[in-house]
Amino acid sequence: MKATIYDVSRLSGVSTATVSRAFSAPGQVKEDTRRRVYEAASALKYTPNAIARDMALQRSNRIAYLICKRQATILDEFYAGICEGIMRRANALNLQLIVSTADDWRQMAVNAQSKQVEGVILGGDAAPELVSEFQARNTFIVLVNNRMRGFDLPCVVADEREGIRLAAQRLHAAGHRRIALMMGGYSPYIVGERYAGFIEAMASLGLPVSDADVTMCDRSAASAAMSAMKLLSGPDRPTAVLAVSDVVAAGVMKAARRLGLSVPGQLAVTGYDDSAICNLLEPELTSVHVDVRRMGETAVDLLRQGMDGVQTPRITVIPTRLAERGTV
Amino acid sequence: MKATIYDVSRLSGVSTATVSRAFSAPGQVKEDTRRRVYEAASALKYTPNAIARDMALQRSNRIAYLICKRQATILDEFYAGICEGIMRRANALNLQLIVSTADDWRQMAVNAQSKQVEGVILGGDAAPELVSEFQARNTFIVLVNNRMRGFDLPCVVADEREGIRLAAQRLHAAGHRRIALMMGGYSPYIVGERYAGFIEAMASLGLPVSDADVTMCDRSAASAAMSAMKLLSGPDRPTAVLAVSDVVAAGVMKAARRLGLSVPGQLAVTGYDDSAICNLLEPELTSVHVDVRRMGETAVDLLRQGMDGVQTPRITVIPTRLAERGTV
DNA sequence: CTGAAAGCGCTAACAG
DNA sequence: CTGTTAGCGCTTTCAG
Numbered sequence: 155m156k157a158t159i160y161d162v163s164r165l166s167g168v169s170t171a172t173v174s175r176a177f178s179a180p181g182q183v184k185e186d187t188r189r190r191v192y193e194a195a196s197a198l199k200y201t202p203n204a205i206a207r208d209m210a211l212q213r214s215n216r217i218a219y220l221i222c223k224r225q226a227t228i229l230d231e232f233y234a235g236i237c238e239g240i241m242r243r244a245n246a247l248n249l250q251l252i253v254s255t256a257d258d259w260r261q262m263a264v265n266a267q268s269k270q271v272e273g274v275i276l277g278g279d280a281a282p283e284l285v286s287e288f289q290a291r292n293t294f295i296v297l298v299n300n301r302m303r304g305f306d307l308p309c310v311v312a313d314e315r316e317g318i319r320l321a322a323q324r325l326h327a328a329g330h331r332r333i334a335l336m337m338g339g340y341s342p343y344i345v346g347e348r349y350a351g352f353i354e355a356m357a358s359l360g361l362p363v364s365d366a367d368v369t370m371c372d373r374s375a376a377s378a379a380m381s382a383m384k385l386l387s388g389p390d391r392p393t394a395v396l397a398v399s400d401v402v403a404a405g406v407m408k409a410a411r412r413l414g415l416s417v418p419g420q421l422a423v424t425g426y427d428d429s430a431i432c433n434l435l436e437p438e439l440t441s442v443h444v445d446v447r448r449m450g451e452t453a454v455d456l457l458r459q460g461m462d463g464v465q466t467p468r469i470t471v472i473p474t475r476l477a478e479r480g481t482v
Numbered sequence: 483m484k485a486t487i488y489d490v491s492r493l494s495g496v497s498t499a500t501v502s503r504a505f506s507a508p509g510q511v512k513e514d515t516r517r518r519v520y521e522a523a524s525a526l527k528y529t530p531n532a533i534a535r536d537m538a539l540q541r542s543n544r545i546a547y548l549i550c551k552r553q554a555t556i557l558d559e560f561y562a563g564i565c566e567g568i569m570r571r572a573n574a575l576n577l578q579l580i581v582s583t584a585d586d587w588r589q590m591a592v593n594a595q596s597k598q599v600e601g602v603i604l605g606g607d608a609a610p611e612l613v614s615e616f617q618a619r620n621t622f623i624v625l626v627n628n629r630m631r632g633f634d635l636p637c638v639v640a641d642e643r644e645g646i647r648l649a650a651q652r653l654h655a656a657g658h659r660r661i662a663l664m665m666g667g668y669s670p671y672i673v674g675e676r677y678a679g680f681i682e683a684m685a686s687l688g689l690p691v692s693d694a695d696v697t698m699c700d701r702s703a704a705s706a707a708m709s710a711m712k713l714l715s716g717p718d719r720p721t722a723v724l725a726v727s728d729v730v731a732a733g734v735m736k737a738a739r740r741l742g743l744s745v746p747g748q749l750a751v752t753g754y755d756d757s758a759i760c761n762l763l764e765p766e767l768t769s770v771h772v773d774v775r776r777m778g779e780t781a782v783d784l785l786r787q788g789m790d791g792v793q794t795p796r797i798t799v800i801p802t803r804l805a806e807r808g809t810v
Numbered sequence: 811c812t813g814a815a816a817g818c819g820c821t822a823a824c825a826g
Numbered sequence: 827c828t829g830t831t832a833g834c835g836c837t838t839t840c841a842g
Contacts, residue, residue, distance in 0.1 A: 158818090158819055158820085159819060159820060159821095160819080168828075168829085169828065169829045169830075170819090170820075170821090170829090171820095171821075171822085171828070171829060171830080171831095172827085172828055172829075173820095174819095174820060174821060174822090175821090175827095175828085178820095178821080182827070182828095183827070183828085184827060184828085187827080187828080202819085202820080203598070203818090203819050203820070204542075204598050205533060205536050205537050205542055205598065205818090205819080205820095206537055206818070206819030206820045206821090206834095207819080207820055207821075208533050208820095208834095209533050209534055209537045209818085209819075209820070209821095209834050209835070209836095210819075210820045210821045210822080210833080210834055211820085211821070211822095211834085212834060212835095214532075214533055216578075227566065228566055228569070228570075229557075229562045229563070229565065229566045230758075231559065231562075231758070234557045234559075234562040235557070237557065238555065238556055238557045241556070241581050241582065242556075242586070245580070245582050245586060245590060246590070250544075250578055250580070251579075251580070251581075252573070252578070252579070253569050253579075253581075254569065254573050258570070258573060262573060262574070270531070270532050270533060374761075375761050375762050376761065401758075401762065404762035405762075407764070408762075408764045411764050430558075430559070430729075430759070431758070431759050431762055433702075433703050433704070434703050434729065434732035434733075434736075434759055434762075434763070435762070435763075436735070436736045436739050486834090486835055486836085487835060487836060487837095488835080496812075496813085497812065497813045497814075498813090498814095498835085498836075498837090499812070499813060499814080499815095499836095499837075499838075500811085500812055500813075501836095502835095502836060502837055502838085503811095503812085503837090506836095506837080510811075510812095511811075511812085512811060512812090515811080515812080530835085530836075531834090531835055531836070533834090533835080533836095534818095534834070534835030534836045534837090535835080535836055535837075536818095536836095537818050537819070537820095537834085537835075537836075537837095538817080538818055538835075538836045538837045538838080539818085539836085539837070540818060540819095811842105812841100812842085813840100813841085813842080814839105814840090814841085814842100815838100815839095815840095816837105816838090816839090816840105817836105817837090817838090817839105818834105818835105818836090818837090819834105820833105820834090821832105821833090821834090822831100822832090822833095823830105823831090823832090824829100824830085824831090824832105825828100825829085825830080825831105826827105826828085826829080826830095
């Protein structure tokens with residue numbers, strides 16, 4: 155059997171209270187006593203039992219990260235990056251982390267065990283009912299990569315508009331005047347921001363934006379390639395396309411190849427997310443970089459603070475930058 | 483305050499023992515009583531406290547998934563896939579999951595809290611000391627994507643040799659006789675298996691393998707492209723390359739493009755992992771598919787069984803198959 | 811089928 | 827600075 159605080163207490167000749175203090179508030183114990191406690195502990199290979207502690211302290215130190223999207227798979231590169239940041243920070247802060255999707259969560263929520271979470275990070279397009287549910291249960295909430303009107307929740311988002319602006323500026327600097335926007339099927343928030351960013355950027359560059367030049371497509375490369383074929387086939391085609399994800403950009407590059415358009419010579423393209431594929435494409439893809447890891451870490455920090463009753467900023471914006479490669 | 487079992491007991495007029503049974507062993511409680519308990523519970527919005535239960539039951543239900551690799555980042559597409567399988571299953575089985583890297587783990591291991599895990603899944607190239615440490619602590623272990631001689635541990639691996647053989651056969655069927663092997667810097671186990679698979683496959687196809695045709699490179703596309711340039715520049719070059727990862731394959735395709743070699747016309751190439759990039763390359767990459775999700779799920783199942791004292795198979799092999807696309 | 815009572819390992823007053 | 831003591835919420839014999 156594992157050693158308990160009683161064993162240590164007995165062996166070191168002090169009370170369990172002192173043993174407890176020696177571990178969780180070393181400052182309150184006389185140097186000498188503490189040493190004796192530690193010795194006894196290591197002799198017994200004693201390790202404090204986190205469960206008992208949580209029980210006594212009446213807290214769970216458990217948080218959840220729920221990815222809110224329809225897709226079957228919970229981890230694509232983007233959310234995996236956020237997840238990584240969250241995991242790291244959670245580990246560092248000694249928080250238990252449960253990772254799941256909003257859908258799976260509802261399934262197992264019937265099961266009591268789940269409810270022990272003290273805080274939850276909602277990634278992506280969260281349903282209002284989900285939010286209300288957590289609020290009703292007094293669970294602290296942080297939104298990542300999303301904002302919701304009607305709810306006063308702390309959220310951490312990337313500087314989408316800046317990201318788009320950077321890409322547009324780069325394209326403009328390279329001499330492009332006819333820039334198309336291609337958007338994949340992302341969440342309303344993301345699409346909204348990026349679209350707005352595009353309009354803003356084009357305006358400030360003094361460039362016109364023709365409706366024909368902004369197109370929506372699926373988030374798959376194949377779908378993007380199809381749309382791009384249409385967009386680029388005409389005689390009077392845009393000379394650059396600002397794609398709203400790397401996958402869409404890859405689709406555009408496919409289309410360009412099929413049409414015999416050289417990149418970046420006859421067509422410039424920028425991606426978004428700066429994902430692993432950027433280096434695999436030929437030429438390599440210039441893309442907007444967002445520090446997803448940091449978004450995750452920040453979310454956990456906000457959650458921690460919120461759970462501790464500390465006032466937190468309502469919205470935290472993570473800067474974006476342009477990772478320049480060979481497609482513009 | 484949250485309702486406890488006492489509140490339910492009081493409201494429903496039965497003892498706490500009965501309330502407890504009503505939830506965890508409904509069969510032992512008379513229908514009628516049970517209904518009363520449930521009513522009281524829902525009226526009070528009572529949810530069993532998992533922490534208290536674990537405390538009473540003397541178990542933590544906590545497992546860990548440690549990714550063992552040197553890279554800074556814990557989640558690449560491959561390990562994220564495994565991780566996803568693990569998370570899903572862990573959630574379903576009501577297991578708390580801690581995800582981290584071997585390195586990070588050692589850092590925080592000083593910290594008591596960590597040690598509560600009852601089982602651990604080691605992904606990739608685990609250090610023997612790590613294993614011994616867990617063994618000493620009586621923590622059940624399952625290996626994923628790795629096997630270790632000298633330790634008798636359950637492990638789940640993909641059928642690497644079969645995967646390689648499938649690729650080689652496909653290449654052979656397409657008429658290729660001079661097939662090169664390009665390996666990235668993976669773990670000893672993976673490199674060993676895939677290399678062995680290649681040798682086996684070539685032999686059974688009656689094809690010679692020249693030492694000059696098997697090359698090692700970094701796991702980056704850039705490095706692979708460099709090596710491929712060398713390999714493909716000579717007059718007497720291989721007509722096909724079997725790459726041991728999709729990233730390496732992407733590098734090969736880059737090299738081919740630079741050398742003006744058309745794919746698959748003048749050069750066929752196959753990848754490994756069937757990752758997201760396969761569809762983004764042009765032409766799309768034929769690649770060996772491994773069901774990483776299932777590997778993760780299986781690992782959790784084995785762990786669960788092992789923790790429950792059930793005998794488990796020592797090695798579980800997950801089948802692989804070839805996802806055919808346009809590069810051969 | 812149900813109840814009483816004794817823990818599970820740790821912490822937090824409250825005294826000394 | 828240290829010890830005593832009373833829980834934290836749930837499970838589980840052991841009786842009834």
